[in-house]
Amino acid sequence: MSGEDAPAQQQNAVDQKQETKPAEEPKAEPPKTESAEAAATPAATTEKAPEEETFTYRALVLTGYGGYDKVKLQVKKGKPALKAGEVLVRVKVCGLNFADLMARQGLYDRLPSPPVTPGMECSGVVEAVGEEVTDRKVGDKVMVLNRFGLWQEVAVVPASHTFLIPDGMSFEEAAALPVNYITAYLMLFDFGNLRPNQSVLVHAAAGGVGIAATQLCKTVKDVAVFGTASASKHEAISQGGVTHAIDYRTKDYVEEVRKISPKGLDIILDPLGGSDTHKAYNLLKPMGKLITYGAANMLAGQRKNLIAVAKNWYHQFSIHTLSLIQGNKSVCGFHLGYLDGEMELITQAMNTILDLYKQGKVKPRIDSTCLFLQVGDAMRKMQERNNIGKVILTTEPMPEEEKKEEAKKEDKKEDKKKEEKKKDDKKKDDGKKEEKKDDKKKEEPKKEEKKEEPKNEEEKNEEAKKEEK
Amino acid sequence: MSGEDAPAQQQNAVDQKQETKPAEEPKAEPPKTESAEAAATPAATTEKAPEEETFTYRALVLTGYGGYDKVKLQVKKGKPALKAGEVLVRVKVCGLNFADLMARQGLYDRLPSPPVTPGMECSGVVEAVGEEVTDRKVGDKVMVLNRFGLWQEVAVVPASHTFLIPDGMSFEEAAALPVNYITAYLMLFDFGNLRPNQSVLVHAAAGGVGIAATQLCKTVKDVAVFGTASASKHEAISQGGVTHAIDYRTKDYVEEVRKISPKGLDIILDPLGGSDTHKAYNLLKPMGKLITYGAANMLAGQRKNLIAVAKNWYHQFSIHTLSLIQGNKSVCGFHLGYLDGEMELITQAMNTILDLYKQGKVKPRIDSTCLFLQVGDAMRKMQERNNIGKVILTTEPMPEEEKKEEAKKEDKKEDKKKEEKKKDDKKKDDGKKEEKKDDKKKEEPKKEEKKEEPKNEEEKNEEAKKEEK
Numbered sequence: 052m053s054g055e056d057a058p059a060q061q062q063n064a065v066d067q068k069q070e071t072k073p074a075e076e077p078k079a080e081p082p083k084t085e086s087a088e089a090a091a092t093p094a095a096t097t098e099k100a101p102e103e104e105t106f107t108y109r110a111l112v113l114t115g116y117g118g119y120d121k122v123k124l125q126v127k128k129g130k131p132a133l134k135a136g137e138v139l140v141r142v143k144v145c146g147l148n149f150a151d152l153m154a155r156q157g158l159y160d161r162l163p164s165p166p167v168t169p170g171m172e173c174s175g176v177v178e179a180v181g182e183e184v185t186d187r188k189v190g191d192k193v194m195v196l197n198r199f200g201l202w203q204e205v206a207v208v209p210a211s212h213t214f215l216i217p218d219g220m221s222f223e224e225a226a227a228l229p230v231n232y233i234t235a236y237l238m239l240f241d242f243g244n245l246r247p248n249q250s251v252l253v254h255a256a257a258g259g260v261g262i263a264a265t266q267l268c269k270t271v272k273d274v275a276v277f278g279t280a281s282a283s284k285h286e287a288i289s290q291g292g293v294t295h296a297i298d299y300r301t302k303d304y305v306e307e308v309r310k311i312s313p314k315g316l317d318i319i320l321d322p323l324g325g326s327d328t329h330k331a332y333n334l335l336k337p338m339g340k341l342i343t344y345g346a347a348n349m350l351a352g353q354r355k356n357l358i359a360v361a362k363n364w365y366h367q368f369s370i371h372t373l374s375l376i377q378g379n380k381s382v383c384g385f386h387l388g389y390l391d392g393e394m395e396l397i398t399q400a401m402n403t404i405l406d407l408y409k410q411g412k413v414k415p416r417i418d419s420t421c422l423f424l425q426v427g428d429a430m431r432k433m434q435e436r437n438n439i440g441k442v443i444l445t446t447e448p449m450p451e452e453e454k455k456e457e458a459k460k461e462d463k464k465e466d467k468k469k470e471e472k473k474k475d476d477k478k479k480d481d482g483k484k485e486e487k488k489d490d491k492k493k494e495e496p497k498k499e500e501k502k503e504e505p506k507n508e509e510e511k512n513e514e515a516k517k518e519e520k
Numbered sequence: 521m522s523g524e525d526a527p528a529q530q531q532n533a534v535d536q537k538q539e540t541k542p543a544e545e546p547k548a549e550p551p552k553t554e555s556a557e558a559a560a561t562p563a564a565t566t567e568k569a570p571e572e573e574t575f576t577y578r579a580l581v582l583t584g585y586g587g588y589d590k591v592k593l594q595v596k597k598g599k600p601a602l603k604a605g606e607v608l609v610r611v612k613v614c615g616l617n618f619a620d621l622m623a624r625q626g627l628y629d630r631l632p633s634p635p636v637t638p639g640m641e642c643s644g645v646v647e648a649v650g651e652e653v654t655d656r657k658v659g660d661k662v663m664v665l666n667r668f669g670l671w672q673e674v675a676v677v678p679a680s681h682t683f684l685i686p687d688g689m690s691f692e693e694a695a696a697l698p699v700n701y702i703t704a705y706l707m708l709f710d711f712g713n714l715r716p717n718q719s720v721l722v723h724a725a726a727g728g729v730g731i732a733a734t735q736l737c738k739t740v741k742d743v744a745v746f747g748t749a750s751a752s753k754h755e756a757i758s759q760g761g762v763t764h765a766i767d768y769r770t771k772d773y774v775e776e777v778r779k780i781s782p783k784g785l786d787i788i789l790d791p792l793g794g795s796d797t798h799k800a801y802n803l804l805k806p807m808g809k810l811i812t813y814g815a816a817n818m819l820a821g822q823r824k825n826l827i828a829v830a831k832n833w834y835h836q837f838s839i840h841t842l843s844l845i846q847g848n849k850s851v852c853g854f855h856l857g858y859l860d861g862e863m864e865l866i867t868q869a870m871n872t873i874l875d876l877y878k879q880g881k882v883k884p885r886i887d888s889t890c891l892f893l894q895v896g897d898a899m900r901k902m903q904e905r906n907n908i909g910k911v912i913l914t915t916e917p918m919p920e921e922e923k924k925e926e927a928k929k930e931d932k933k934e935d936k937k938k939e940e941k942k943k944d945d946k947k948k949d950d951g952k953k954e955e956k957k958d959d960k961k962k963e964e965p966k967k968e969e970k971k972e973e974p975k976n977e978e979e980k981n982e983e984a985k986k987e988e989k
Contacts, residue, residue: 241807242850244713328841337862338710340850343841368841372797372812375853381711381809382851384844393806 106130110203111426113165116157118353119427131207133181138210140195144226145202145444146172150388152434156355161388162199170202174225184210192216194225198391204446211394214401217409227415227441232404234387235263238320238342242383247272249317256293257284257439265292266413279304287439305330323347328368337379344385416440575599579672580895582634585626587822588896600676602650607679613695614671614913615641619857621903625824630857631668639671643694653679661685663694667860673915680863683870696884696910701873703856704732707789707811711852716741718786725762726753726908734761735882748773756908774799792816797837809850885909
């Protein structure tokens with residue numbers, strides 16, 4: 052399925068690549084040894100065997116907070132050592148998540164400081180097992196969930212963070228499933244306690260969590276799903292199970308919901324934060340549950356936008372217990388990234404999800420498959436809400452010819468970048484507002500190259516805000 | 521069961537009664553016609569048939585906000601008219617709830633302004649049915665749930681607010697069941713989503729909701745119930761199903777819970793409010809649910825204690841969504857009094873509870889049965905947490921001899937009261953602090969008459985705070 056998209060994407064990548072460095076460069080940077088908690092980023096061992104010295108692998112590395120170009124492809128060497136309970140996974144496909152976008156801007160505190168390899172989920176094959184690992188063996192196809200560190204060709208993780216891929220599931224699906232489906236599942240069935248005949252509002256219904264939530268809602272009898280998305284995505288989300296598709300761009304979604312369900316809703320999943328959380332709270336029925344799981348409203352533009360962040364903080368929802376009591380309401384917060392100590396709970400959820408997959412009741416929808424080199428485009432696509440379903444990265448190396456061509460372009464681009472950087476440096480101290488404008492200047496020319504209908508960056512962000520997660 | 525307690529209570533009543541007026545007095549006050557929403561307080565009809573004129577019934581009436589003596593027994597006349605969909609119930613037994621205590625102090629906004637008849641639950645027999653009532657008939661034994669107005673011998677309520685009493689359930693049990701069990705059920709199974717192997721903290725485990733919650737927890741496999749109560753009640757609550765009884769008077773309950781369950785708890789039911797809500801929040805596991813359903817900490821002394829109220833407000837729990845997200849936590853508010861528009865939901869819960877009753881899995885525990893005349897003692901008992909289980913009121917009239925004796929004592933007490941009132945009036949303007957001291961002065965002599973171990977009022981309130989709901 053997603054594999055069919057790959058060639059086109061690769062072609063695209065040749066034209067649009069801009070975030071990577073030439074393959075030679077990274078060698079100058081020694082592989083970083085992460086702290087104990089960062090098991091996912093393989094540490095170089097002190098006593099290297101010959102094979103370990105010659106072992107190299109590519110990794111995406113966040114080199115600093117900022118725009119899409121801050122994630123660079125590097126080559127690391129030295130075979131990572133395995134501790135007891137760990138497995139080494141040869142990564143095939145990685146999933147992109149909203150937290151990765153937040154992390155790149157320095158807005159996600161679960162990712163250690165750069166340089167660091169992001170990535171919360173991937174699929175691959177077990178290549179080595181450490182001591183005391185009894186339930187995984189070399190050759191097992193697995194999906195992996197980790198706090199970070201999975202956007203690389205080789206990842207070392209605790210065996211308990213891996214799940215066997217069921218027969219019939221592709222590596223693409225397996226990389227697209229863990230974060231979105233576990234998130235949607237725990238929100239709907241643990242906090243939400245979803246039951247027949249209830250109503251659910253799913254924002255960004257064409258996004259990864261949105262699609263997963265819609266499918267999971269449909270496993271319960273007579274659940275009405277209210278889904279927001281731009282009009283162009285309504286056909287897709289309706290086919291996916293959304294009962295009432297709402298175009299939040301042209302209509303007030305609160306009014307639209309009230310027209311259909313005057314008493315309000317039983318469950319609202321809120322990835323937006325800020326003033327949308329207030330709206331959600333007021334839209335709840337008695338005994339209703341508001342589950343907030345992000346602050347997508349905080350993301351505006353490529354880099355940290357202090358105005359958007361401040362606005363989100365200013366509007367951040369805060370609730371007194373007296374209001375909850377008088378309304379008979381529930382407010383819950385969820386983020387899988389903060390739940391990494393609860394593998395038992397996560398494994399239970401995963402097992403249920405895999406059962407539903409085997410029954411054909413849930414199936415990840417892949418929007419597009421990008422190469423590691425195209426990670427910038429992949430992130431842009433997600434942030435600008437141009438996807439329907441999951442954006443994934445494949446570790447597949449580029450064909451040799453393309454690599455060479457790529458390297459040439461890369462050199463040219465590097466030169467151009469250096470020029471731009473000089474200009475940038477001059478402007479750097481002109482304050483926050485100035486910084487935002489810079490973003491626009493650098494963005495717009497690139498967009499015009501590839502889009503039929505270029506739009507101004509602010510408009511896009513405005514429109515995109517509620518589209519995807 | 522509860523009937524066995526009654527004679528002793530009646531004996532008590534003769535000695536301690538102080539809140540009622542002689543039966544003659546109330547006739548001077550005409551029956552009040554409540555607003556449309558107050559269907560429970562029968563309105564006098566404009567065209568009275570002879571029978572309707574001679575029809576009289578006793579009712580407890582809150583005559584103003586304040587101490588226990590503000591609830592007075594009055595006689596009303598005129599048979600209440602029935603609207604379509606309503607039934608007239610001859611009340612046998614009424615339940616007392618914490619909201620009634622709050623209401624008497626003017627701290628519960630679901631009760632209309634005095635004069636008004638309180639009472640959210642009762643049991644009785646249908647004596648007449650209005651038009652369009654198809655599922656109730658004269659002679660049906662029912663329990664009733666209403667926003668207020670059930671502490672009287674005759675109550676008119678929507679038929680949808682009545683539930684048939686199952687075979688084998690006494691009127692006492694039926695009056696003790698609705699509020700406590702529906703509250704505990706919806707908190708645990710709707711908001712709480714209680715599942716096997718989870719842990720629950722039940723404050724005031726010997727109170728009405730506490731006992732109901734404990735029994736309902738035990739219907740789920742391997743649920744650990746942490747229950748707080750004073751040591752003297754530990755045997756009773758342990759027999760009732762509490763796994764870990766904690767004496768909050770001599771120990772820090774947070775520390776005690778952590779010793780047994782270092783990671784915290786899955787569900788916490790919080791009737792206390794204020795700083796205890798903060799403690800509860802911090803005691804939650806990831807994916808834990810805090811369900812707050814009262815502000816018992818606000819009640820200190822007989823009358824509204826502005827210091828306690830202010831303290832509770834000051835410490836009132838307020839939560840930001842970011843904290844919820846990072847903690848993966850849920851905060852819910854519940855109060856049955858604000859849920860009266862949701863009869864379908866309530867009926868579903870009630871049906872499940874009655875099934876559990878029939879299976880012998882839940883059974884209301886009656887602490888004591890008081891006469892209408894003893895309502896002051898009943899309220900005091902509850903507020904001072906001297907009960908294990910439910911305090912109920914029976915409408916049974918007093919035997920004639922007792923009545924006469926009662927009347928004599930009443931006269932004496934009235935005189936004494938008038939004297940005290942004079943003193944009081946002088947002091948009235950001495951400010952809030954002074955008012956609190958007055959309370960103590962009036963309370964203490966009465967207590968010494970009936971208690972073996974007299975205690976200072978403040979100590980009692982302190983101790984009693986977390987005991988019962």
